[in-house]
Amino acid sequence: MSRQHRKRDKRPTDPFKPLGNETRLEILRTLYDHRQTVSVTSDQLPYSTLRERVGVEDKGNFNYHLRQLREQFIEEGPDGYRLTFAGFEIAKVIDMDAWRSHEERGPVSLANGYGGDGAEEAGMVGVVSGETDSNHDTSLTAVYEDSVVKIRRGEATLFAHAVRPAGAAGREMSALLEVASTLWRHTIEQILEGICPYCHTTVERSLTIESDGPWEYSFAANCPECGSLGGSHVGTALLNHPAVVSFYWDHGIDVRDRRFWEFSFIGDEAVTVLDEEPLELRIDLELDGDQLAVVIDDDVCVVDTDRSGSLV
Numbered sequence: 001m002s003r004q005h006r007k008r009d010k011r012p013t014d015p016f017k018p019l020g021n022e023t024r025l026e027i028l029r030t031l032y033d034h035r036q037t038v039s040v041t042s043d044q045l046p047y048s049t050l051r052e053r054v055g056v057e058d059k060g061n062f063n064y065h066l067r068q069l070r071e072q073f074i075e076e077g078p079d080g081y082r083l084t085f086a087g088f089e090i091a092k093v094i095d096m097d098a099w100r101s102h103e104e105r106g107p108v109s110l111a112n113g114y115g116g117d118g119a120e121e122a123g124m125v126g127v128v129s130g131e132t133d134s135n136h137d138t139s140l141t142a143v144y145e146d147s148v149v150k151i152r153r154g155e156a157t158l159f160a161h162a163v164r165p166a167g168a169a170g171r172e173m174s175a176l177l178e179v180a181s182t183l184w185r186h187t188i189e190q191i192l193e194g195i196c197p198y199c200h201t202t203v204e205r206s207l208t209i210e211s212d213g214p215w216e217y218s219f220a221a222n223c224p225e226c227g228s229l230g231g232s233h234v235g236t237a238l239l240n241h242p243a244v245v246s247f248y249w250d251h252g253i254d255v256r257d258r259r260f261w262e263f264s265f266i267g268d269e270a271v272t273v274l275d276e277e278p279l280e281l282r283i284d285l286e287l288d289g290d291q292l293a294v295v296i297d298d299d300v301c302v303v304d305t306d307r308s309g310s311l312v
């Protein structure tokens with residue numbers, strides 16, 4: 001039996017079935033609201049208070065609904081009822097209005113460093129327009145659709161990261177791009193540490209060379225529970241590496257202040273194949289005449305760095 005089939009067998013037939021009732025949702029909301037006002041260690045609500053706040057007079061009816069939620073979404077402690085971890089997760093999603101539709105934005109051009117923080121001012125040459133390449137159109141655009149910020153070159157989507165509608169609602173496109181860039185950096189960091197951003201299971205990674213994708217040199221991540229987590233250009237694996245962070249820092253650049261798609265090392269031009277079996281790649285970075293070479297193995301781990309130039 002395949003892993004996918006085993007996983008399906010473990011799953012409850014319908015985890016949302018107990019939630020298909022307004023009274024039960026109100027119980028979750030009430031316990032969630034209570035949890036927000038007290039400390040985690042005293043988050044229980046006595047039975048009588050809970051019933052009063054939910055507004056159900058009939059004890060038998062109320063007890064029935066409590067039973068439907070018990071074990072999975074709520075539990076009883078010495079001082080009353082509280083949300084389980086799963087109950088808290090569900091109530092949180094409902095509370096932050098995650099189901100509402102998002103407002104589409106864009107497309108906007110990222111030419112000349114949309115938002116006034118272009119990479120060229122720091123001496124970087126990269127995927128931002130300004131670089132001329134007769135082989136392909138290097139101008140980037142950004143769009144927010146289906147609750148996902150997408151960075152595109154022509155028709156090809158180079159990067160995509162979800163930003164929840166509530167987080168997008170109060171932000172201009174420029175600020176939304178900052179958020180997407182930061183979330184991306186954090187997601188990549190988790191994946192490189194072997195942690196699935198969704199379920200925290202151990203992630204497997206693989207390095208690939210493809211001629212027909214948006215990138216020639218990329219890596220993919222796969223979670224045994226969630227399935228494919230997508231992939232990215234191999235250069236994004238450098239975003240959080242200390243040698244890279246300090247290289248930029250020594251040249252007066254805090255990598256956290258830059259949108260990651262502005263970095264020249266996130267592009268196939270920066271990549272050299274050192275070995276095919278097992279696959280080993282070198283990524284070259286250059287700033288103001290100084291160089292940093294970073295070697296990545298087929299597990300997408302940095303295995304060597306070599307820095308040269310005036311600031312060494």
Ligand SMILES: [Zn+2]
Nearest residue numbers: 196199223226
């Ligand atoms: Zn997962």
